[in-house]
Amino acid sequence: MKHIAESTVRRLSLYLRFLEELEGQGRETISSEVLADSGGTTSAQVRKDLSFFGSFGKRGLGYSVTALAKRLREILGLGQPWQVVIIGAGKIGAALAQYRGFRARGFHVVGIFDSDPAKVGRTLDGVTVSDLAQLERELKQLKPQIAVLTVPADVAQELVQRLTKAGVRGILNFAPATLHAPDGVTVRSVNMALELEILSYALAHER
Amino acid sequence: MKHIAESTVRRLSLYLRFLEELEGQGRETISSEVLADSGGTTSAQVRKDLSFFGSFGKRGLGYSVTALAKRLREILGLGQPWQVVIIGAGKIGAALAQYRGFRARGFHVVGIFDSDPAKVGRTLDGVTVSDLAQLERELKQLKPQIAVLTVPADVAQELVQRLTKAGVRGILNFAPATLHAPDGVTVRSVNMALELEILSYALAHER
DNA sequence: CTCTGTGAACATCTTCACAGCT
DNA sequence: AGCTGTGAAGATGTTCACAGAG
Numbered sequence: 001m002k003h004i005a006e007s008t009v010r011r012l013s014l015y016l017r018f019l020e021e022l023e024g025q026g027r028e029t030i031s032s033e034v035l036a037d038s039g040g041t042t043s044a045q046v047r048k049d050l051s052f053f054g055s056f057g058k059r060g061l062g063y064s065v066t067a068l069a070k071r072l073r074e075i076l077g078l079g080q081p082w083q084v085v086i087i088g089a090g091k092i093g094a095a096l097a098q099y100r101g102f103r104a105r106g107f108h109v110v111g112i113f114d115s116d117p118a119k120v121g122r123t124l125d126g127v128t129v130s131d132l133a134q135l136e137r138e139l140k141q142l143k144p145q146i147a148v149l150t151v152p153a154d155v156a157q158e159l160v161q162r163l164t165k166a167g168v169r170g171i172l173n174f175a176p177a178t179l180h181a182p183d184g185v186t187v188r189s190v191n192m193a194l195e196l197e198i199l200s201y202a203l204a205h206e207r
Numbered sequence: 208m209k210h211i212a213e214s215t216v217r218r219l220s221l222y223l224r225f226l227e228e229l230e231g232q233g234r235e236t237i238s239s240e241v242l243a244d245s246g247g248t249t250s251a252q253v254r255k256d257l258s259f260f261g262s263f264g265k266r267g268l269g270y271s272v273t274a275l276a277k278r279l280r281e282i283l284g285l286g287q288p289w290q291v292v293i294i295g296a297g298k299i300g301a302a303l304a305q306y307r308g309f310r311a312r313g314f315h316v317v318g319i320f321d322s323d324p325a326k327v328g329r330t331l332d333g334v335t336v337s338d339l340a341q342l343e344r345e346l347k348q349l350k351p352q353i354a355v356l357t358v359p360a361d362v363a364q365e366l367v368q369r370l371t372k373a374g375v376r377g378i379l380n381f382a383p384a385t386l387h388a389p390d391g392v393t394v395r396s397v398n399m400a401l402e403l404e405i406l407s408y409a410l411a412h413e414r
Numbered sequence: 415c416t417c418t419g420t421g422a423a424c425a426t427c428t429t430c431a432c433a434g435c436t
Numbered sequence: 437a438g439c440t441g442t443g444a445a446g447a448t449g450t451t452c453a454c455a456g457a458g
Contacts, residue, residue, distance in 0.1 A: 010401065013404045014401070031438090033439085040385050041428095042428085044428080045429080048428080048442080051440090051442065058436065058439085059435040060439050061438080062440085076404050077410060082403075082410075092299075092306075094298070099399065101383060104400075107400075146407075172399075184413065186409040188405060192308065195395055197216075198213060198220070199393060201282070203377050205284070206391065212449065215449090238416090238418090249451070251450080251452070252451080262418080264417080265457085266418045266456075266457040268458070270418090
């Protein structure tokens, strides 16, 4: 398969979110025009995005809401559930552990780890916080494909190594650090302070 | 000034983070090559990014760490502090209110609002949660330039209207919704579930 | 001789515009 | 007639490669 741009994948997720809303409303078909508005883009962009994966629409009619939603779930890899572990049970880690949006999308939090003895043993949304020292041992059982990193920046890279060695293939990083991972392991970083700085730039440069 | 790509602004933030680390270490100059490694990019990209704003380096030598850091702070609009209000004192709102990285960068949380009576009156990191019904009245005093939205998706757009009317010019949105704002108001969205879905796509399509 | 600054070449992403199904 | 699917054109972002300052 040809390489697909991240911006395309991001839009596919937005389309899916909107399609699921429409499914709930019992709507049967939708045009690229309406789908475009929901994601803040253009109808041509919608059609181009979808065309990379096949022809799902009917000319003169539009797309079947349920069929397209199903197809998008497959494309995005949401057909099967993913096992997720959260590393770091601080404020953000705890908030994510209890975030309903994850489970709703098929991301199951199966483990939470922290090195702080005061946090180990607590339960967050039905999952007990384990000692980070037991990470390798527990991952053998849990076999998560994805890890969410909410630890201080200075230990983040070290944890990428440990997680990778334990078989994790995707990491969502919230630490303000540039991380390196071996081939075959995908790392995405979300950096709240950086998002505010981009906003700051925009405000400072308004004419 | 010519329009600057978001990807460029994002990299400038990363360069600044690394430069501040170097400042702490007492290092005086740095080459585009080393700066590139820190942000996961190339030396040509670094020089191009900086060239949009002027010539800050010395050929044969590199860039002065302190001078470049100072210049980047100005460019990013971090010269003066920003007043920030957080709308929504749930898990994520509370976590952000207490996040050290914001204050360190000159983003001051001056107000937190929630509509839940159980949360109003609580204190988070020295700021008392106010009733959302009092938003307009309190914003007249606080005069924040930036708002962080951590509310349910179905009320997010309505709050964009209220905040915009009250003079807020930048919104960082954590609700899973596509928001529309009038000209002159910048909205950025961070969507955790969507980031996991992009990861899911990458894992599902590994060869 | 080193390392910046920058046009030019290249690659990638978006928009246009229209042929062709339904 | 309506709306998709898609090459081609256009816009935007990145890399190359080298002249030239220190």
